[in-house]
Amino acid sequence: MLALMALRDEAFVEYFARIVRRFPVVVVDECQDLSAEQLAIIRGLDRFGMRFHFVGDLNQSIYGFRKADPARVQKLLNDLNFRELSLTANWRSSQTIVNLCSDLLNIRRGNGNPEIEPLKPKLIQYQKCPSELMQRITELTKGYENVVVVARGHRTLQRLTRGRVLNPVEELAMSCVSVESNNLEAVRNAINTFARWLASKLALEVVPMSLHRPIEIDSTLVWRQFIFNCLKFLSTCGASDVELTWKQWAALTKQGIRQLSCQPFMLAEIAQKLADLNEVNLIAPKGLGAEKLSTRLTCVEQQP
Known part of the structure; x- marks a missing residue:
């Protein structure tokens, strides 16, 4: 809020002019999560001549809890005449994951990382004790050097490894x-x-x-x-x-x-x-x- 107030105050015109001369181009990562206040600051700095390079994906906004709205970001992109350059190669995910995400979002499929081995997910169910799963998980992961078990929290992992939560x-x-x-x-x-x-x-x-x-x-x-x-x-x-x-x-x-x-x-x-x-x-x-x-x-x- 202080930055917005300063941008509207004539007393700080020269101050912001110096900032723009020092930082003529600013790169903003994860632009889809910019809040309304941050977008207003960007508009204010744009009026002083600062140029911006945004990196992001409007389909991946996760900061709704602080009122980040991809629609507002898109409006700023249009108002400031941003030029869009698409990144179609995904080096983090396999082609299977890229295809699934593209289909869910109804967008053109990009290219996944061909070096990531495509794997089909397996569903394992237990009858009585969650720790029964560990032997089966161990069998399925034999032959892999790096194995990661992802869980909601430590208590979930405790149930997998010991059957129930520790007292x-x-x-x-x-x-x-x-x-x-x-x-x-x-x-x-x-x-x-x-x-x-x-x-x-x-x-x-x-x-x-x-x-x-x-x-x-x-x-x-x-x-x-x-x-x-x-x-x-x-x-x-x-x-x-x-x-x-x-x-x-x-x-x-x-x-x-x-x-x-x-x-x-x-x-x-x-x-x-x-x-x-x-x-x-x-x-x-x-x-x-x-x-x-x-x-x-x-x-x-x-x-x-």
Whole structure:
């Protein structure tokens, strides 16, 4: 809004003239997602002589939630006499995907990447447990070097790999085990999970979207390092051993958590609140006490 106000103010005429001299041509990517305000700014700069090169596809607009309207973009293209140059080669997708999208949009088919192997989708259904799918998926993907499993979220992946969503105690165990993983993403998830568990357990007031960081801590980096140190300490107490039974794990981890408040890496800003961990209780998930963690946390890769 400030930019629009300045464009309408005579006091800034020379300022915008200098900007146009410095940037005579501006390239705008994903032009289909330009908002009404951004389009107005472009019109204002055009009056000063700035020229624009747009890259985009009006059929791919996804920012309707912020009132991006492809029709408004098209009107600007017409008003400013843009010349359209079609990109008909798609290097990201196979010919099958290009054909499908073209048919859905009722447009002329372009060229897909011939180096991408055309594959027909397969529908796999399970009878009782979602984790039944994994063996079949493994069989279907043999022979491929790079395999990606795409899901709506982590909980969906949990159901595929373990049959159901983990409860809080199981999530805590997963974070303790995953901190020793070779997989960096698994370690990140472990840190996030333990931070969430700790904030919930102590009813901490946290900063949103900042790793459940307590408001008393100014640095997310400091908080992340603290959480990592906590998990590594619990690992030394035996909490990362998947050969333990759940009953054994709960007993060892409970003692480790109760010792966190007196460790040298403790943060003074929340030391008093963390003292409540001295009385924390932890019990094995119902019905799993005699089972090993490895039978439940099957997809965790440990350090050798």
